[in-house]
Amino acid sequence: MVIARLPIPARMVWQWGIEIMGKRKDTAWxxxxxxxxxxxxxxxxxxxxxxQIAVMCRVINADDHRVNTVLDLGCGDGILGAAVIEHHPDARGVFVDFSEAMIEAARKRFAGTASQHRFVIGDYATSDWLSLVADDAPYDAIVSGFSIHHQSDERKREVYGEIFDLLxxxxxxxxxxxxxxxSKWVESRFADRFxxxxYDSVTRRDPNASRDEIARAYYYRDDKQANILASVEDQCEWLRAIGFSDVDCYFKLFELAVFGGRKTG
Ligand SMILES: C[S@@+](CC[C@H](N)C(=O)[O-])C[C@H]1O[C@@H](n2cnc3c(N)ncnc32)[C@H](O)[C@@H]1O
Incomplete structure (x- = not known):
């Protein structure tokens, strides 16, 4: 087909979540x-x-903000949404992830109260995911953990805009x-810390574990290829441009940041 011979610019490739030579890398998840x-x-x-979770909750709960609905995007086992719901036990959680295994784990976490919440297998690489969560919008809080960095910068900005509209x-x-x-030097400080x-975590289970092996596994991990990291400064600027208020990086340890904003006015 002609289309197969058309050169696809790299920017477009990631925008649509497709990789030219093979599969999308983020689908490793x-x-x-x-x-x-x-x-x-x-x-x-x-x-x-x-x-990180305490800071996230502090920002969400400020001024006695009431949360009736919370969306956890790229929820994994729902750890972040669960932390919000702990403070707002009547809140409805909508948990979105494109991994069936993760959605099963999230459902399991809420075994006793699963019917209060909604567990959605959905992919936010395109705006199609919006139709899956529209029924419960608007949301009083939207959280996401270690997930959106798998999208191109262009798509990250779009996702932030979509989140703004859902709030x-x-x-x-x-x-x-x-x-x-x-810089590479700072990146190395983060790698050492991680x-x-x-190592601390593994040696609790296996006192003979080798730090070198753990370091090797860290550097050659399956999902590393899927990371498209952007600076927290740029991402805060994008949020401000979209219209979020009180945007800040509320907490940071090297490459681990807690940032966001509010929809006011
Ligand atoms: C590193 S895990 C983080 C899970 C959880 N948020 C946490 O804080 O532990 C990243 C999660 O994002 C999900 N994810 C990545 N890309 C996604 C996409 N395009 N659509 C939906 N979920 C996605 C993965 O399946 C995975 O569960």
């Missing part, structure tokens, strides 16, 4: 074993994860995200 590996070994090792007046968006280091955290 749809593999059940990656989901399980992340939930079992990585999630609890993320440095200062409790603090209720005074609704809050918080992204707990992997962001780009300003490998230390993984």
């Amino acid at each position: 749809q593999a059940r074993d990656l989901a399980q590996k992340y939930l079992k070994n990585i999630r609890q090792a993320i440095p200062l994860s409790d603090e 209720s007046p005074n609704g809050v968006f918080v992204n707990v995200e992997h962001v780009r280091s300003p 490998i230390d955290a993984l």
Whole structure:
């Protein structure tokens, strides 16, 4: 077909989530074993994860903001949405992920109250996902964790715009995200910190684990290729341009940032 011979600019390639030479790289996350590996070994090792979640909740709950509906985008097992619902037990959670294994894990987390929430298998690489979550809009809070960085910068901005449109007046968006280091040297400081955290976590289960092996696994991990990191400064600017207020990076440890804004006015 003629279309197969047309050169596709790299920008477009990522905009549509397609990779020229093969599969989309972000779909590595749809593999059940990656989901399980992340939930079992990585999630609890993320440095200062409790603090990130505490800051996220502090921003969402400020001024006694009432949350009746919360959307967790790229929810994994729903850890972030669950933290919001802990403060707002009557809130309805809408959990979106394109990995069946992750959605199963999220459903399991809410075993007793699953009927209060909605679990959606959906892909936000294009705006088609909006039709899957429209019924419960507007949302008083939208959270996302370590997920949107798999999209091109262009698509990230579009997703932030879509999130803005889904928010209720005074609704809050918080992204707990992997962001780009300003230099290779800073990137190395982050890698060292992350490998230390993984080492601490692994040696609790296996005291003989080798730090070198853990470092090797970190540098050659399956999902690394799928990362398209952007600086937190750029991303905050995009949020301001979209119309978010009180935009800030509320918390940061090297490449781990908690940032977002509110829909006011
Ligand atoms: C690193 S995990 C983070 C999970 C969870 N948010 C957390 O904080 O632990 C990234 C998640 O984003 C999901 N994801 C990545 N790209 C996605 C997309 N285009 N549409 C829906 N989910 C996506 C993956 O399946 C995975 O569950």
